[in-house]
Amino acid sequence: MTRLVEVPAQFDDRSFDQFAAAFAAALRDGGRLLFDAHAAEWASPYGLVGLLAAGAAAQRGGEKPLLTAPTAAEVLSYWARAGFFRAAAELFEIHGKLPRTAPREESDVLLPVTAVRAAEDVHAVVSRIQQRATAILTHELGLDPKATMGFAMALSEACQNILEHAGTGGWVAVQAYHWRRKLARRVVVIAVADAGVGFRESLEPTQAKRFGARWGDAAALEAALIQGVSRFRDPGRGQGLAGIRRYLARWQGKIAIRSGTARIAILPAWDDDVPLREGLPPFPGAQVLIIIPEQGSATR
Amino acid sequence: MIRHIDVHAVLRESVSGLYADLVTRPTGRVVRERIERAMADAAGEVAVARMDFAGVGCLDYSCADEIVAQLLRNRPAVLVLRGITDGHRDAIEAVLARHGLAALLERADGTLEALGAPAAAAASLEVLVARRLAAPTPGGAFALTLA
Numbered sequence: 001m002t003r004l005v006e007v008p009a010q011f012d013d014r015s016f017d018q019f020a021a022a023f024a025a026a027l028r029d030g031g032r033l034l035f036d037a038h039a040a041e042w043a044s045p046y047g048l049v050g051l052l053a054a055g056a057a058a059q060r061g062g063e064k065p066l067l068t069a070p071t072a073a074e075v076l077s078y079w080a081r082a083g084f085f086r087a088a089a090e091l092f093e094i095h096g097k098l099p100r101t102a103p104r105e106e107s108d109v110l111l112p113v114t115a116v117r118a119a120e121d122v123h124a125v126v127s128r129i130q131q132r133a134t135a136i137l138t139h140e141l142g143l144d145p146k147a148t149m150g151f152a153m154a155l156s157e158a159c160q161n162i163l164e165h166a167g168t169g170g171w172v173a174v175q176a177y178h179w180r181r182k183l184a185r186r187v188v189v190i191a192v193a194d195a196g197v198g199f200r201e202s203l204e205p206t207q208a209k210r211f212g213a214r215w216g217d218a219a220a221l222e223a224a225l226i227q228g229v230s231r232f233r234d235p236g237r238g239q240g241l242a243g244i245r246r247y248l249a250r251w252q253g254k255i256a257i258r259s260g261t262a263r264i265a266i267l268p269a270w271d272d273d274v275p276l277r278e279g280l281p282p283f284p285g286a287q288v289l290i291i292i293p294e295q296g297s298a299t300r
Numbered sequence: 301m302i303r304h305i306d307v308h309a310v311l312r313e314s315v316s317g318l319y320a321d322l323v324t325r326p327t328g329r330v331v332r333e334r335i336e337r338a339m340a341d342a343a344g345e346v347a348v349a350r351m352d353f354a355g356v357g358c359l360d361y362s363c364a365d366e367i368v369a370q371l372l373r374n375r376p377a378v379l380v381l382r383g384i385t386d387g388h389r390d391a392i393e394a395v396l397a398r399h400g401l402a403a404l405l406e407r408a409d410g411t412l413e414a415l416g417a418p419a420a421a422a423a424s425l426e427v428l429v430a431r432r433l434a435a436p437t438p439g440g441a442f443a444l445t446l447a
Binding site: 119122123124126127130146149150152153156157160163164235237239240242243246 | 321
């Protein structure tokens with residue numbers, strides 16, 4: 001029997017838990033999953049890579065899950081330009097009329113949805129983003145030209161998180177857009193998602209004993225993001241997320257990581273999100289969101 | 301004797317010649333192992349290497365740790381770094397500080413600057429001076445004698 005998972009009309013990090021709840025319920029029921037995105041009006045890069053992670057997890061059950069594509073032409077066009085359908089074709093049996101639009105080089109899509117399966121993929125992502133991002137970061141977001149390299153570093157570390165901890169591949173996407181509702185400024189967003197083992201399982205062998213009864217998804221995220229611990233005993237490990245934090249602190253950026261049933265965030269002054277949420281609907285792997293805002297007069 | 305290492309050239313030999321960025325642990329490991337082989341026959345207990353980062357694009361924390369910090373952890377060594385950008389410096393300083401390690405930065409004018417833990421940097425400079433590889437400049441700083 002086919003189980004329906006509705007894709008929220010506005011699909012981003014705020015509606016992700018609604019999606020995760022529907023996904024968890026459908027997965028529990030068993031059977032083939034149908035991801036219904038026909039009514040989608042907008043999806044952030046976080047929504048798109050999260051949907052791919054759900055598809056990857058659903059595929060493990062055997063049959064490819066189904067996906068009904070958005071019906072609105074402009075939404076379809078954006079998902080295509082963002083490289084979503086190219087990545088989704090491996091994971092879903094897609095229904096709906098897809099545009100032929102290829103991912104566009106000149107759009108605000110700084111990096112279309114890109115699979116990260118090996119170190120070579122990270123090299124390609126970093127090389128590509130430096131070619132594409134400099135103009136937008138400096139001219140549109142008001143970052144120092146030197147910040148481009150830090151941006152590439154943050155992207156590299158976020159992608160490597162997949163390779164080192166997920167036990168499987170994942171996806172990354174980078175986009176610039178005007179965030180009217182929240183900030184009324186332009187932002188650059190990095191979204192990374194995988195359907196791997198998640199932070200709790202990755203860190204359990206080295207960290208669970210230290211946390212005792214507190215051990216769980218939230219404690220694992222706290223250990224990784226706040227304390228900079230790694231699953232490796234090598235003392236040089238665990239510096240990637242700390243490096244991202246330092247970079248974001250300089251540019252009033254935000255990072256949020258969701259894994260399992262918890263979500264942790266380092267919040268700049270402009271954001272009223274909560275630092276830690278527990279008891280969320282379970283979702284496989286880890287999903288990372290990084291937001292760098294346009295540098296306004298108050299922050300320059 | 302100072303071993304000269306062109307990091308960008310080592311990177312190009314180590315991974316696909318298409319990329320100029322030092323990113324990911326596997327890349328950092330391969331590059332470090334090549335550098336370690338180049339330093340293996342260095343004279344004295346403490347190896348001295350002058351590593352030129354010119355031409356290297358992005359350097360992430362993983363690679364900075366694998367290359368600079370691991371080199372210093374694996375054997376007694378003095379590393380003189382040159383050709384580094386502000387972005388490289390951020391990553392290198394962070395990984396050195398985490399381990400209480402230090403390297404010396406050779407500025408464009410040839411003078412040396414400490415990177416990382418001050419005590420470890422002072423010890424590195426002492427090694428260079430004792431071997432006459434560095435000497436005071438008229439301005440009160442230190443510079444390599446070979447420069």
